[in-house]
Amino acid sequence: MSTITDTSAAQPLAIDAHRDSRAFRDALGRYPTGVAIVAATTSRGPVGLAVNSFASVSLDPPLISFCAMLTSASWLDIREIGGFAVSVLQLHHEPVARRFTQRGIDRFATSTWTSSPSGHPVLEDSLSWFDATVETVADAGDHEMVIARVRACSPAGDGSPLVFFSGRYGNLA
Template sequence: MSTSFDNTTFRRVLGHYPTGVCVVTAVEEDGTPIGMVVGSFTSVSLDPPLVAFFPDRKSTSWPRIEKVGKFCVNVLAADQEALCRQFSARGADKFAGISHRTSANGSPILDGVVAWIDCNLDVVHEAGDHYIVLGRVIALEVEAPSAPLLFFQGSYGAFSVLEPSVTP
């Protein structure tokens, strides 16, 4: 089916919808930690508790996380843009200098994140140039209540709450 728009238009229009930024982490059998940034993450179901994210099919980190079969979604705080950029870099040691602890399920929980969601891999669906990954939530917590890191129109930023106006 043909469309009346190109990829640039698609990105420009969808860029007007802000997304949160997360780092999905896991640990390989040999003990090597893995992490990847995702900007498309959502809750799916309360019963059973499911979440979803959408890795690019060209990702080199996703197949490694998929093989592990479990992962932790780390919701980044507004002051963690540098951490986001480190986990976005290809080929780098993404965990160099990054403090974290291990979840009960064995995945890294990054220090200073707003919240974390520990999951077992439930199902993966192909969806165009991405995958739809469903994770069954086994544990979660708000770590450091603060403003989340957002991605909007090609830039990172933070959410600010405006005081409601008072009318006499």
């Protein structure tokens, strides 16, 4: 038998998104997420971004999703190509995740990468990877929500996932 606790006495925080986005971010930050790298090969070389919005959408057909900021130059390049690879990060990949949030550096320089069947960068020792093509892009405020069809995937490695929670990287322990 399950028990439901009455939380009506808790004082909810009313949010005016135009005045108090910090409270909204803090509330969202209490939901732990995995961390992944979305990357593609362009005519100018590899591009990529770190995301914590990666999710499964459907098993049949095989669909995944992530959200990208409208201001992301890497996302604009990936969107133009129409395909990408996702590398799910392990706990020891925190420096990789941090690198992929920085601008003006070679994000791929300090890690070993292989190629997905479509030729997109895959982090060599990722927990898993997905090779996908964009199916749908939807307006989502200051982001775009991307739904993509998986063309190939692999549970590439063993280890603990890198988790993002309350503004910090960590693990499941």
